[in-house]
Amino acid sequence: MKLTSKKIIAFLYLVYFSPCLLSGVLIDAHQEKNKIKQSDDASQHHVICSYTQQPSSQEQRDELNQKVHKATYKIKQYCKNNFNQPLDTNETYQHRQDSVFIINIHYDHGSWTLYKPSFICYEDFVTQAEKIYKEYGLDVICEKEVPIKILAMPSGFDGEYLTLKDFETYKKQTDEEIQKKIESLKKESSEKNDVTAEIAQLKKIKDMNDYFFWHLQIPTTGLLASEQYDALGIEYRPVAWNFLLWDLAPKKGKGAQVAIIDTGTSAFDIKEPEFSGLYKKNVNITSSCDLQSYGYNLVSENGLDPIRQIAINFGHYCDHKKFDIDALMQKLPIWIKNYIKNEDKSQIEQYFIKHTKKSSLDESGTKLNKRGERFLEDLLHGKYGIAPKGSKSFFTVINLDKPYSQNALLETLPAPKIIGNKDTFAAGHGTFTQGIINAQHYNSQGIVGIAPDAHVTMIKAFHDSGTTNKTTLNAALERAITLKSSIVSMSLKITDTISETQDATLKKLIDSIDYVVAASGNDGDDPALKNKEAYPAKFESVAFDVGAFKYDDGNYSICSFTQKELNIGPKFLAPGYDLFSSTLTPGQTSDSMYAFMSGTSVAVPVVTGFLALALAEFQHDFTREEILKVIYKFSIKLHKNWDQDVILGTIDMRSSLLCLHALKALQTKLTKKKSALHYSYAENFDNLVQAIYTINYYPTQWYEKKSGYSFVQDFAHYNKAAQAEIKNSEKNQTGLCRPVKNKSAHVNLNSVVTCMVDTIISVLTTKSAEKTSMKNIPQDLSDSLSTILSTQNINIFDQASAPCITRINAGLAPKKK
Numbered sequence: 052m053k054l055t056s057k058k059i060i061a062f063l064y065l066v067y068f069s070p071c072l073l074s075g076v077l078i079d080a081h082q083e084k085n086k087i088k089q090s091d092d093a094s095q096h097h098v099i100c101s102y103t104q105q106p107s108s109q110e111q112r113d114e115l116n117q118k119v120h121k122a123t124y125k126i127k128q129y130c131k132n133n134f135n136q137p138l139d140t141n142e143t144y145q146h147r148q149d150s151v152f153i154i155n156i157h158y159d160h161g162s163w164t165l166y167k168p169s170f171i172c173y174e175d176f177v178t179q180a181e182k183i184y185k186e187y188g189l190d191v192i193c194e195k196e197v198p199i200k201i202l203a204m205p206s207g208f209d210g211e212y213l214t215l216k217d218f219e220t221y222k223k224q225t226d227e228e229i230q231k232k233i234e235s236l237k238k239e240s241s242e243k244n245d246v247t248a249e250i251a252q253l254k255k256i257k258d259m260n261d262y263f264f265w266h267l268q269i270p271t272t273g274l275l276a277s278e279q280y281d282a283l284g285i286e287y288r289p290v291a292w293n294f295l296l297w298d299l300a301p302k303k304g305k306g307a308q309v310a311i312i313d314t315g316t317s318a319f320d321i322k323e324p325e326f327s328g329l330y331k332k333n334v335n336i337t338s339s340c341d342l343q344s345y346g347y348n349l350v351s352e353n354g355l356d357p358i359r360q361i362a363i364n365f366g367h368y369c370d371h372k373k374f375d376i377d378a379l380m381q382k383l384p385i386w387i388k389n390y391i392k393n394e395d396k397s398q399i400e401q402y403f404i405k406h407t408k409k410s411s412l413d414e415s416g417t418k419l420n421k422r423g424e425r426f427l428e429d430l431l432h433g434k435y436g437i438a439p440k441g442s443k444s445f446f447t448v449i450n451l452d453k454p455y456s457q458n459a460l461l462e463t464l465p466a467p468k469i470i471g472n473k474d475t476f477a478a479g480h481g482t483f484t485q486g487i488i489n490a491q492h493y494n495s496q497g498i499v500g501i502a503p504d505a506h507v508t509m510i511k512a513f514h515d516s517g518t519t520n521k522t523t524l525n526a527a528l529e530r531a532i533t534l535k536s537s538i539v540s541m542s543l544k545i546t547d548t549i550s551e552t553q554d555a556t557l558k559k560l561i562d563s564i565d566y567v568v569a570a571s572g573n574d575g576d577d578p579a580l581k582n583k584e585a586y587p588a589k590f591e592s593v594a595f596d597v598g599a600f601k602y603d604d605g606n607y608s609i610c611s612f613t614q615k616e617l618n619i620g621p622k623f624l625a626p627g628y629d630l631f632s633s634t635l636t637p638g639q640t641s642d643s644m645y646a647f648m649s650g651t652s653v654a655v656p657v658v659t660g661f662l663a664l665a666l667a668e669f670q671h672d673f674t675r676e677e678i679l680k681v682i683y684k685f686s687i688k689l690h691k692n693w694d695q696d697v698i699l700g701t702i703d704m705r706s707s708l709l710c711l712h713a714l715k716a717l718q719t720k721l722t723k724k725k726s727a728l729h730y731s732y733a734e735n736f737d738n739l740v741q742a743i744y745t746i747n748y749y750p751t752q753w754y755e756k757k758s759g760y761s762f763v764q765d766f767a768h769y770n771k772a773a774q775a776e777i778k779n780s781e782k783n784q785t786g787l788c789r790p791v792k793n794k795s796a797h798v799n800l801n802s803v804v805t806c807m808v809d810t811i812i813s814v815l816t817t818k819s820a821e822k823t824s825m826k827n828i829p830q831d832l833s834d835s836l837s838t839i840l841s842t843q844n845i846n847i848f849d850q851a852s853a854p855c856i857t858r859i860n861a862g863l864a865p866k867k868k
Contacts, residue, residue, distance in 0.1 A: 097196030304502025313481030477517030479635030501660025572614030599627020
């Protein structure tokens with residue numbers, strides 16, 4: 052059919068003014084960028100429902116939750132009886148009918164998501180749903196779902212991907228060796244022997260070598276010794292920079308609980324041949340999940356969490372005064388596995404007898420009556436049961452190779468597929484972020500993360516194409532909370548604007564997690580969004596909202612794609628340009644692949660990895676507020692141009708950790724019962740932090756005065772000036788807290804901590820008239836410490852503006868559990 056201009060105008064007019072057609076138009080979480088096709092996303096069929104007023108008691112909540120199931124069933128029957136449409140074909144969720152069902156329900160937060168049949172206009176559906184809920188005494192508001200896309204930027208170095216073998220070969224080549232090869236090829240070049248491509252590849256390898264170990268370019272990390280920053284010498288750098296990162300965090304993250312919400316992780320080697328080609332295992336990535344509990348893939352059933360769907364089915368038949376959906380979801384995977392493998396239904400049956408309604412039990416209350424048996428049969432073999440009669444079970448038991456050596460349900464694994472996926476790079480996003488956090492060497496090969504021994508749980512909340520929705524992300528946050536994850540790493544943005552009703556559940560979940568690390572957003576190049584921080588990073592309770600900066604030949608400029616908002620955030624910047632990690636790649640055949648990536652989503656795991664180190668060492672010694680105060684205080688700005696765009700800066704990881712070590716020692720000294728010091732550790736915590744800060748950065752002060760550049764406010768210029776001055780004989784003569792090496796040539800941490808503590812104790816115990824006689828403490832430092840330690844109500848963030856201090860205090864505020 053030929054489309055005339057009149058027909059096109061008529062069609063556009065119809066789309067613009069028809070509410071039914073508008074109900075199918077997707078709201079892109081990235082506005083005009085990264086649009087999601089309707090056929091690829093289920094969000095157009097989602098309706099998010101919430102109580103207009105939350106229940107006042109748990110008893111009332113249980114009663115209302117029971118009514119939700121009854122009313123939803125009536126909505127389903129209404130749609131079935133009033134619309135003459137076939138229900139069997141559901142192109143969005145292929146295992147379901149095209150009829151109403153609950154996709155997800157947050158019992159504790161009073162919200163749930165319904166599937167809206169494709170044949171009903173959104174407005175008509177919402178009007179009828181709200182009416183039916185009202186009949187059951189439920190005041191409900193319904194809103195549209197919002198689709199979300201993972202924050203993935205194109206890979207760096209022209210999309211160069213490396214196998215493990217390539218990486219091991221390239222990283223061993225020095226710049227000098229590569230340059231020699233280039234010169235040799237140039238000599239061999241001729242018309243018959245074109246070596247242009249080979250030379251270009253060698254130049255690319257030379258450039259890549261600088262970023263294989265990206266942290267060598269970043270002074271505040273200290274994961275490995277860096278010739279560039281070690282050359283500063285003890286006279287130009289903070290006390291903490293005499294250590295490597297793991298000298299200050301020897302547990303390497305062990306004991307820290309981290310949850311990553313992402314596209315899954317390439318951590319599983321499946322033995323069955325029919326699946327081995329679909330999934331890849333990176334040798335540096337291992338899952339810390341208990342694979343027999345819960346489900347870690349929330350989208351494996353064509354966008355649904357199959358474990359949650361079974362649990363919701365139980366909810367239809369159970370007494371909600373007894374029913375705990377999280378407790379059930381923890382047990383279901385192993386029960387389902389036992390039923391499929393051994394036809395053992397005893398655990399499922401016992402649970403159902405214990406939690407079902409009285410109307411489903413016989414007179415003894417210990418056995419099911421015919422009604423109850425019918426309901427149990429539906430849960431086991433119904434159309435949406437565990438093993439539907441007449442059709443293949445959705446669940447598959449597979450065998451995993453080392454290091455797991457166990458069987459598990461395939462559908463619960465947070466594993467992205469490699470074959471048949473149009474956007475393999477998006478599917479590998481989670482593997483990339485986990486690699487930065489806790490990758491582990493394999494036979495001394497591959498990469499290693501910042502906190503290799505941290506307990507990391509991957510929650511797959513995105514399709515392999517990189518898309519998801521708020522409903523699934525809320526479920527992922529609930530799962531992280533259930534798993535008692537102290538840190539939740541979110542390399543994503545959900546929206547640029549917030550709805551008080553639709554996003555109330557999201558906010559409550561975020562507010563209840565101790566340490567959320569979230570990306571500020573990648574749309575900084577969009578004029579409409581560059582001055583607007585994205586959610587969830589923008590929520591006040593988020594401890595770490597993170598933008599990205601790049602090395603940029605020592606200028607440390609903020610990446611243009613970083614979304615930022617004046618006096619709001621991000622509070623932090625982290626390396627986020629051309630970082631190297633594990634991933635999945637297009638046409639991948641090898642198990643272990645690696646690539647470069649940029650984005651605020653790449654900066655997030657850098658902060659997450661450091662936080663895991665800090666919590667592993669100190670989570671039992673300090674409160675959340677105390678740990679955050681130290682990290683916030685020991686954040687520095689690498690360039691003076693950061694002032695307007697970032698509130699705190701980038702975390703000086705080693706200085707933060709050294710401060711916590713010193714505070715722990717001070718806590719012991721100042722809280723001893725027989726201590727002669729009358730100085731309250733708790734009441735003067737901020738004073739002690741400021742005192743340690745002053746001692747740590749004191750060695751840089753002499754050169755700050757000489758060069759005119761601040762180490763903590765403009766490191767880029769300080770460093771360039773110091774590097775030029777490095778051969779000058781003039782040095783800072785103070786020996787204060789200089790590290791002492793032990794017999795194994797390692798810097799002795801205890802000696803430095805003792806020095807810091809003794810310096811502070813000396814100032815506290817020495818009378819004013821005697822201060823000039825304190826040994827080894829320069830007079831100007833002594834005077835500064837004396838003032839700091841005696842100041843009442845000290846403000847350790849006094850250099851920040853009032854709006855920024857408000858933002859900082861919101862991040863430090865106690866969590867609402």
